[in-house]
Amino acid sequence: MSRAGKTKFQIDLRRHLREHYVNENLTHLICEIAEASKYIIHSISTGDLGVAGTSNLYGEKQLELDVLADRILRKRLDHSRVVANMMSEEMDEIIPVSPDCDGKYSVAFDPLDGSSLVDVNLAVGTIVSIFEGCDLLQPGRRQVAAVYVLYGPRTTLVYSVGKGVHEFGMNMLREYTLLQENITLEPQGSLYSPGGQRNLYTPGVEAFVTKLEDRGVKLRYSGGFVPDINQILLKGQGIFFYPHLKKQPQGKLRLLFELSPMAFLIEQAGGAASDGRQPILDLQPTQIHERSPVFIGCKKDVALAEEYIRKFEDGKGEVAEKKAKP
Numbered sequence: 001m002s003r004a005g006k007t008k009f010q011i012d013l014r015r016h017l018r019e020h021y022v023n024e025n026l027t028h029l030i031c032e033i034a035e036a037s038k039y040i041i042h043s044i045s046t047g048d049l050g051v052a053g054t055s056n057l058y059g060e061k062q063l064e065l066d067v068l069a070d071r072i073l074r075k076r077l078d079h080s081r082v083v084a085n086m087m088s089e090e091m092d093e094i095i096p097v098s099p100d101c102d103g104k105y106s107v108a109f110d111p112l113d114g115s116s117l118v119d120v121n122l123a124v125g126t127i128v129s130i131f132e133g134c135d136l137l138q139p140g141r142r143q144v145a146a147v148y149v150l151y152g153p154r155t156t157l158v159y160s161v162g163k164g165v166h167e168f169g170m171n172m173l174r175e176y177t178l179l180q181e182n183i184t185l186e187p188q189g190s191l192y193s194p195g196g197q198r199n200l201y202t203p204g205v206e207a208f209v210t211k212l213e214d215r216g217v218k219l220r221y222s223g224g225f226v227p228d229i230n231q232i233l234l235k236g237q238g239i240f241f242y243p244h245l246k247k248q249p250q251g252k253l254r255l256l257f258e259l260s261p262m263a264f265l266i267e268q269a270g271g272a273a274s275d276g277r278q279p280i281l282d283l284q285p286t287q288i289h290e291r292s293p294v295f296i297g298c299k300k301d302v303a304l305a306e307e308y309i310r311k312f313e314d315g316k317g318e319v320a321e322k323k324a325k326p
């Protein structure tokens with residue numbers, strides 16, 4: 001399919017997927033996620049910021065927007081005809097959609113990550129992880145696609161199907177058109193995004209952060225995983241981490257809904273994502289709501305974190321063996 005006469009800003013999402021020979025069902029699925037985002041934007045700009053009076057499996061109070069965004073995405077996926085199973089961070093269990101797996105996909109999503117930031121008008125996002133077939137409890141390396149939508153000053157969508165990472169912007173007609181293709185990260189960065197309380201950092205992580213600061217690396221942290229990762233991707237450098245903490249050996253972020261999809265995208269951009277000892281994408285989830293520590297971004301910075309953890313924590317048991325906890 002020729003691009004003659006088309007500027008990249010006229011290459012819409014569906015055309016880009018077709019140009020990358022993405023199969024019809026996966027193309028349809030990713031476009032349905034893009035469609036759902038248009039309704040989520042509307043709910044963010046007009047919706048009730050109140051508390052829904054319910055809480056999710058983690059015991060976190062659900063905001064009206066969490067529930068609304070979840071409902072919008074679930075409905076879209078339910079009617080897409082290409083989904084076998086789906087799982088939302090806001091729900092307690094896997095939702096079966098279709099009994100047959102052939103040609104279908106299973107989807108794990110965080111419908112509105114960082115939703116508590118909406119009422120202070122900070123950027124939030126939707127994160128989606130896509131596997132072929134019916135099984136969601138697979139290592140992230142088996143994903144066939146990952147997508148996020150960032151609801152910021154501009155609404156952008158980033159996806160990969162394993163053939164590079166590509167960014168789209170929403171135009172006035174609410175269509176996603178190509179902004180840039182094949183985004184890549186430098187080997188080492190000059191910004192860091194440190195999650196978790198510093199006084200709870202273990203010796204290896206503390207030494208790692210001190211090393212970064214000695215190098216003059218700048219702190220950039222919004223409290224939203226999607227904007228913080230997006231910043232690293234679009235600046236082409238940096239590292240985000242939400243580490244194992246003294247009282248929280250699994251850290252905070254969820255493996256299935258947040259870490260696997262973002263690790264897929266960052267590795268596709270030439271970066272790395274680790275739990276401090278091994279690649280996030282090689283972790284075998286033992287249950288849906290599993291959390292994991294994460295160091296994600298420029299390859300050399302992630303390797304440095306792993307080195308300090310090995311050096312300062314090996315054998316001291318402070319990086320507790322991963323026990324699956326919700």
Ligand code: AFP
Pocket residue numbers: 060112113114115116117195196223224225226252253
């Ligand atoms: P919420 O979705 O509960 O707002 O949490 C957002 C998040 O999971 C992720 O988006 C951030 O990186 C991380 O939590 C921020 O955690 P802290 O508030 O502890 O910094």
